Amino acid sequence: MESHLSTRGEDFAKKKPTFLGVLENAWDPLLNPEGIVNLGLAENTLMHAEMKELMNSKIQVDSHSLTYGDGFSGSRKLKEAICHFLNKNFSPDTALLPSHITVTSGVSNALECSAWALFDQGDHVMVGRPYFNAFRSTFSDRAGVGLLEVEFGKVDPFGLAAIEKYEEALSAARQKGFRVKALLLCSPHNPLGRCYRENVLREYMRLCERHKLHLISDEIYALSVWESPDLPDPVSFKSILSINAAQIMDPSRVHVVWGLSKDFGATGLRIGCLISQSNGRLLEATEGFSLLNFPSSLADSLAASLLMNDTFTSHYLTTNRQRLTQSYDFVTTFLKSHRIPYCQSNAAFFLWIRLGAATADRKATDDEILAKLRNQKVYIAAGYAYASEESGWFRMVFAHPRDVLEEGLKRMLQALAS
Incomplete structure (x- = not known):
């Protein structure tokens, strides 16, 4: 048929x-x-x-949870809870405020929001190989944004020498007429399971400033960094938010995504967020199509209770x-x-x-x-x-x-x- x-x-x-x-x-x-x-x-x-025990004890449905709540981009309560939690654990240079955040149904959704709002169809985002396979569908399937893959060869992808590989790839792509608008980092990295040193992150920011690129930092594994028996002197996680962007690049081009799927083992909860501290217009743009990204009000309420529970x-x-x-x-x-x-x-x-x-x-x-x-x-x-x-x-x-x-x-x- x-x-x-x-x-x-x-x-x-x-x-x-x-x-x-x-x-x-x-x-x-x-x-x-x-x-x-x-x-x-x-x-x-x-x-x-542990997560089941907490959530089963926190399920308290009220009438507000059965409505559109505070809108389609997360409740005020959840945004305040995310700020509370990330201000404590990410050490941002400028404290996060609810006005810096839009809540989405997962981090992939937050990335797709950035693809729709920051880029036009046919634009490209640079990403180093290997990279999380879902980045392709997240940026390309609906938003029509391409990925410009950067190869490293024998160069350490977490070292300063990797910056030159991005420069080379960017130059070659623009000579061919590609519109390259951003650099995407997965920090900590998927699939390599390592973190970037602060000096390397700063160089990525300088690269973005030189070429007027957006920097999108996917920090979904931020708090899943642990003591490795293989690495006596490991690199710890450093959030892009903890660096004073204004001293290095246009802060309106710096964006971070995070959510509960990985650090809290809750892929089914579908709570993520897009953070942009100096680009309110970006967040307004995501409000324009937020009906398509609306997280469940029940998940919203559970996540807020979780993130405000410092002891847990x-x-x-x-x-x-x-x-x-x-x-x-x-x-x-x-x-x-x-x-x-x-x-x-x-x-x-x-x-x-x-x-x-x-x-x-x-x-x-x-x-x-x-x-x-x-x-x-x-x-x-x-x-x-x-x-x-x-x-x-x-x-x-x-x-x-x-x-x-x-x-x-x-x-x-x-x-x-x-």
């Missing part, structure tokens, strides 16, 4: 996320032992018990970091024992691992390795989905209880041996 879809409808149908099949057949040791072990999606399930958030963040360290140590010890190379990290909750160097068939392509993993019913994401510069790399999430990791790693080894 004919679908009767539009051309763009047909295009979207082809983009149905492949991981939906994983979610529909998730492994459970008792209920679904033949299901798929999910070590691919960037979710942190280590603290779900302090204990939560400390415990979460401890558990991330333990999970990282468990998985990396396993990888070392089986001679599977990986990149050392101390942030977020995934590892960049080189399965291509550990498979029995060293000539196996990434797609062939993926097929082997699927056959063993374990989901680990291929590096090429993140624009990896080299083949053989995969992103594996370790922020899960020990039984999930043990089952997933066992299946991964079986796949590599096949």
